[in-house]
Amino acid sequence: MTNIFLISDGLGPEDRFTTHLAYLLENIPELGQAWANLLLERSGRPTATYQRCVDHPPLSPSHEDLPDFMLDCGEVQIVCEHKLDAQLGPDQLERYLALETRGDQGYLALISSVLHPVADAVANHPDYLRPTDRDATHFSWSDLYPLVEARDERLAVEFSDYMRRLGMKPWRPPADWATLFDSAEAGEAFAAQWELVRAHFRPWAERCQKSAGGRGFEVRKPAPWLHLMYLCVVRPSRSSNIAADEPYLAARIYINSVEHTTEMNAVQREAEQELTFSHCVVRSHPMADPAPSSMSNDVKLSREFRTDLLPLLELEKPALRQELLNFAVGVFEHTSAVVESV
Numbered sequence: 001m002t003n004i005f006l007i008s009d010g011l012g013p014e015d016r017f018t019t020h021l022a023y024l025l026e027n028i029p030e031l032g033q034a035w036a037n038l039l040l041e042r043s044g045r046p047t048a049t050y051q052r053c054v055d056h057p058p059l060s061p062s063h064e065d066l067p068d069f070m071l072d073c074g075e076v077q078i079v080c081e082h083k084l085d086a087q088l089g090p091d092q093l094e095r096y097l098a099l100e101t102r103g104d105q106g107y108l109a110l111i112s113s114v115l116h117p118v119a120d121a122v123a124n125h126p127d128y129l130r131p132t133d134r135d136a137t138h139f140s141w142s143d144l145y146p147l148v149e150a151r152d153e154r155l156a157v158e159f160s161d162y163m164r165r166l167g168m169k170p171w172r173p174p175a176d177w178a179t180l181f182d183s184a185e186a187g188e189a190f191a192a193q194w195e196l197v198r199a200h201f202r203p204w205a206e207r208c209q210k211s212a213g214g215r216g217f218e219v220r221k222p223a224p225w226l227h228l229m230y231l232c233v234v235r236p237s238r239s240s241n242i243a244a245d246e247p248y249l250a251a252r253i254y255i256n257s258v259e260h261t262t263e264m265n266a267v268q269r270e271a272e273q274e275l276t277f278s279h280c281v282v283r284s285h286p287m288a289d290p291a292p293s294s295m296s297n298d299v300k301l302s303r304e305f306r307t308d309l310l311p312l313l314e315l316e317k318p319a320l321r322q323e324l325l326n327f328a329v330g331v332f333e334h335t336s337a338v339v340e341s342v
Contacts (some may be wrong), residue, residue, distance in 0.1 A: 034147045038144075054126060057070040109139055111143070171246050199323050200328070216230060235247045253301070277327055280312075284334075325341065
């Protein structure tokens, strides 16, 4: 059994998550059965009796290039490849399909926080598990999340919180925006929603333009001290500096720390707080250690404002455009007032 206190500090994020998952299933085997059932049933396969889980099963003769995980169901083995936000290696799934497992039947499943292109030869392989209840070539950690959240054991409660912080909680936006983070077409559709923001700031900003495939919008130098106000929709990930359960709308304030030190310090020193702009409840987060941006080492992210994205996406598009404008103007005016007070 995994000893949670002896997990190596040198593990990467995916291996650490896998080791924690093994500890969870070893202590709550009913969750192992539920997870095996879900993978098999949603792939149109008969269920099997879960027996144990294996962290990095030694299925390769050289003990190199091992898959992340295995659900051992006696005569049925489910080999699992785990991804958070990393990409697949060359022919990684093809290699794992070629591994020999004991028992009568071996399957392979890919579970990830992001979408991956899966070759047709893999997706259509009889031993590859993929959801049949939606158009997807692999499973998501959001499939596991409801199983963990339904348990009342303290370990499961804490693990579900861990999953939320990794952005694994299911997110169910309206159908129009279901692929907002995964589809170029949806990104371009969202780009049109910045129209009022562009019209408002264009008369005096140095530049107003979309970015990030339409999911972001740049307002450059709308004030002498403000190098960039970057508006964007964000999907939480393990690399985020601000813990969030679900996608959010953000405004990031970038200031030149050499040319406008006083203004940056004022924006950074303001306490974390909750504000209201129109119908949006907005959290204002200072950056404790402003990091240099990709624009220049002198230009630093000084503050981030964010509000829940889902209520905005549920609005009709004219109302969504108005709320994006209200959010942008609210952030700009609030930050300007902070700067003018010093």
